[in-house]
Amino acid sequence: MTDVHASPDTSGRVQDAPSGNLVDRFVPDALRPYAQLARLDRPIGWWLLMWPCWWSVALAAVAVGAAPNVWHLALFMIGAIVMRGAGCTYNDILDRNIDARVERTKSRPIPSGRVSTEAATLFMLAQAFIGLAVVLCFNAFTIVTAFGSLAIVALYPLAKRVTNWPQFVLGLAFSWGAWLGWTATVGSLGWAPALLYVGSIAWTIGYDTIYAHQDRRDDAIIGVRSTARHFGANTKRAVGLFYGTTVVLFAGALFLAGAGALGYLGLAAFAVHLGVQITRVSTEDPASCLDAFRSNRWAGWLLFAGLVADSLVG
Template identity: 55%
Template sequence: MTKTRRAHQTVDRLDGSQLESAPALPDAVAGQFIFRAAPKSWRPFLQLARIDRPIGWWLLVLPCWWSSALASVSQNQGPHWRDLLLFLIGAVAMRGAGSTYNDLVDREIDAKVERTRGRPLPSGRVSPGAAKIFLAAQCLVGLAVLLSFNGFSIWLGFASLGIVAIYPFMKRITSWPQAVLGAAFAWGALMGWAAAFGSLAFAPVCLYLGAIFWTIGYDTIYALQDIEDDLLAGIGSTARFFGARVQAGVAALYALAVLFVEISFLAAGAGWPSHLGGAGFALHLAWQARSTDPDDKAGALRLFRSNRDAGFILFAGLGAEMLRASIF
């Protein structure tokens, strides 16, 4: 166990009716208020929903916000505030549901991987039956959010479930499970536009492609933490696929992400504030690619988490243009 992992705070481990101390999950954010305030019996479920790892739902909601903002820019109007809030609620719920489903499918594999063996299901702190009930509850929240949108968006949202369903199995059969994750996590790049227009167009499709390549890139960095364990467990990943060329691989993926995002901006008629945000996004991704080191596991986690900032930089440019339109 590394020094970084030893430094994490402890969480409560549920063993029958007794609670005992256990190491926190290695990539969790320590000291969160919600964990301190929640009853001890809730904490394994908060971990199951990845509430201790908020980067997941940030990376899920940001493409939704980009898409909604791009629609506003194309319409030359201010933000769709209601949609932005609903996307946030839906992202937290569906990130939790997706993670719970993934952990149910992968609990035997997770038990073999150092970074994941302490998760609630492989460690026995949550039973599969309780996890299924929790999964259903989170899906109901996501469904309530989805039904708040127009009919086209509702059907578009349901269409993403097929990709979500097959993702956990992809690591068993391909070296590119990150591509399937990208197709799922980037779906919001279609949803924001659909919620505003009730249809799709060339611009959101290009934004979706850009978000897919962005996701593959940052999840390749994330997968660097597990290369040795993945090899032993027979799990595929783009980190293993690229091997010693991982820095070049991440750079190529990020270059494609920037290219398709820029095409989407041009197709939507975006102005200079949006392009300025796109330039900042590109610089951030270039820094990430240059900093990628397959031998630095702690650094890989920091780079992965920094994608929230990259996503906000892109959204800030779009946001500036939306606000300009609403004022002038």
């Protein structure tokens, strides 16, 4: 695939980034395109990648009757930031021609001409090496388990070209941390993290379907597939089904880990948040979709707080 030749954009702004974000305000001009490639101007992505990791650490803490390992939480946060950045950079390299044809994404660093594909590739590798250093801080079983996600991560940017369910492939990749937090604490796999993993996949399909509605019309023109296009007018019903599945599977994970009342209270708050999200979102309004998508950061906090509280009093 050849590059779309775009005139360099010197404005330095990415259209779909929040106005007044820290990258646009404080990062020097020379470094700003790379911070934008890593999506540091849109931190919601690394939060969503991190939550299954943190939930898994907290769930394992409930199971073993100890406080969550703070060192593991810190490592997973760093890993989520750099690996989300590496993944987004990889995605932007592969999607540079598609991005140049979509209104929301044509101002990104590669299609706007501010970063070459060669420089972006080097930047991606640098982030991946940091991620590798983070993974190597864990036990051997967790290291081996972490490498299991690489094939899924590599295939995700291609999924939108061949299936109506790229959000499912994203869920497979973004939810992988549900295994890792548990293995870092317990040193083995189990049914509790398995349910957490599958539930996180359903959660990802839900929130990313909402997100994909922002590009539904452009995607239809250029032939990009998504669950947003697939579900269309039935999106709210479909997302409600996926969110409901998430809550049921998470309840099973809590039960298998031996969670108490505080853990289930956190899950109930999480479920209410998802329900309100579905009720309020308008799939015809891109701003409403983006707000609903971003609100999943707070949904994550609700469940995590309940699990941490449960582990501390258990």
